[in-house]
Structures are given as C-alpha cells and as structure tokens.
Amino acid sequence: MALFGYWLVKRYRQNNRRMYHAVWVGNIKNHVGSFHELAGILFDGYRVCGYFADKPSEGCPSGCSWLGTPDSVIPYLKEHKDVCGLYYNLSPVCESEVLPIAHYCENHFIRFYGVPDIRKFISRRMCLSMKGAVPVLGFNKKPLRTLGNCMVKRAFDIFASLLFLCTLFPFIFAFVALVTWVTMPGPLFFRQKRTGLNGKEFMCLKFRSMKLNTDSDRRQAIKNDPRVTRWGHIMRKYNIDELPQFINVLLGEMSVVGPRPHMLKHTEEYAHSIEWYMVRHQVKPGITGWSQVMGFRGETKERFQIEGRVKGDIWYIEHWSLWLDLLIIYKTITNVFHGEENAY
Secondary structure, three states: OOOHHHHHHHHHHHHOOOOOOEEEEEOOOHHHHOOOOOOHHOOOEEEEEEEEEEOOOOOOOOOOEEEOOHHHHHHHHHHHOEEEEEEEEEEEOOOHHHHHHHHHHHHHOOOOEEEOOOOOOOOOOEEEEOOOEEEEEEEEHHHHHHHHHHHHHHHHHHHHHHHHOOHHHHHHHHHHHHHHHOOOOOOOOOEEEOOOOHHHHEEEEEOEEEEEOOOOOOHHHOOOOEOHHHHHHHHHHHOOHOOHHHHHHHHOOOOOOOOOOEEEHHHHHHHHHHHOHHHHHOOOEEOHHHHHOOOOOOOOOHHHHHHHHHEEEEEEHOOHHHHHHHHHHHHHHHHHHHHOOOOO
C-alpha cells in the first residue's frame, strides 16, 4: 500500500502538479549532493529553481541557475510570489545578511531552512536534536543505544545460541571432531584474539581449518591458501568453522548478527587508514553481518573492499531492527546452501 502511494505521488509530482518552487542561498557547488537530495524528496514537492551566491559557480546541476548575489534575494522573492521555500547555507556570515532574509520569509509564508555547512567535510548522515533550547547536530541515532533495543537483541542472542548449542551443535561437534582428528592432527578449536565491543579484545572461537602455523595472527586466509586443509576448505565454504562462536554469543562477547570481528593487527592498521573504521565497534561483533551477506566477506586485497565492508557495517548499526537481523540470518542460511565464492 505504501509503495502504491509513493507511486501515485511520484506520478503527480512528475507532471509538475503542486510543485513548490524553492531557492538556495549560498555556494551550491559545495552542496551538489544536498541539491540532489532536495530534488529527490517527492513528498515535499520542492523544486530548487536557482541559487544566490557572490558569483556563479562552475559545475552546478542542470536546471539550477545563478539568480544573483545574496543582496538580491528579497527583491527576487517580492517579484516571484510562487517561491515557497528558501534553503540558506549556514556558512559564517554577518548577522545583517541572514536576519533580513529569515524575517522576510517568516512574514511572507515562505519556509526558511538552514543548511549546515558541513557536508563537504562529513559525508555521513546527521540528525538534529535539541539540548534545551539549543539545536545541535549529531550523527544518526543508533537504535542499539537504547536500553530496550539492547535487551531485545540480547534476549534474541541468548535464545538463538542456547537453541543451537543444545540441539544441532553436539552432533556437528562430534562429526567435526572425528574428521579433524583423522585429517589434521592437532587441537580441534582455533582461538584468536579479536576486537570486540568498544574496542575491547576477546578470544574468538572457531573450528580449526588450517595446518598449525605461526602466521595466523598476521595473515588473512587467501584463495588457494596452502595453510588451509581440504577439510578446512569445506568447513570455510559452508561456514562450519564459525559455529563455535555461538559460545561467544552466549557469553555476551558476540552477537548472532553484527560486524564481523577482525584480528588485532588489522584493527590497528585499518583504524588509521579507513575513515570511520572504529564506528563498527560500537556494537558487538557478529557471527554474520550485513556486509557479509551483501558480498563483502573474505580476503580484503583492495581498499574498496574494506571500505565497502565498513560502510555496510555502519549502515547496519544505524538501521538496526530485529527484522533486519532475521533477514540477515535468512540470507546467511541461503548463502550457505549455495556456497560462497569468497569463502576460503
């Protein structure tokens, strides 16, 4: 029903019916992304028809022409009665420039919007809140910052981990232990320190899939890695090696769904080279995650791969819901049955 309503509004707006004209005051070249955001908000129905700045800017979007200097804003508004909205770029300006424009808008039924001059520095979404009578901008509210949502997620983690550990895990454990003992002598479990919630270290559990080696804490597994045994490759392909992490979930060190935990060496490297990397540690790491089911798993040879993983993790943190967790679990199970190309 919601999609049908959106389609109706889109058709209505595309025919230029009930479109409200708006103007921009400030250098729009630095805010092309903001302009496209405004142009895409169909339900508001605003069309930015031009901008006011000290001089014309190169590289502006088509359909958004230079209308003059900021001094000519009020004369323009007096002449063009169809303008219903004004977006003001809140760069440092003198009070005498912004107040007359704001007063005129308020007294002539024109909506006045202030646009903070930070998008060219900070690409992430931000939200406005009030601290008393003071408006402040902060990064998107994170659902898992609230006690209620944390309790829901923790309750689900306990239920899911207990259910798995008390039913399927004993049979899987026995089978994996037998095959591992026959094919690659040595310990059954692989324990490695990983980065967890708020950057704290924890001991992550896995079924051992490699021959005993001294590079486990320094090198990622790569395609055709000679350290991975034939049985280990099968476990990795179908995520069997990750199943002991349900113990970490029950202990409260991990969650069923969340950003995948990285080894300490990679955390140290990426924290200094990848923008917003440490944000992913604001929630518990997961056995599976949004980035993994969207294809960003396995070896990260190129920078775009780890950047894509971090963006996916942050998107998950900012959009968390129990339904999203269930969707990720469903997609993970589907991928397991199909086998994953990057699982090695």
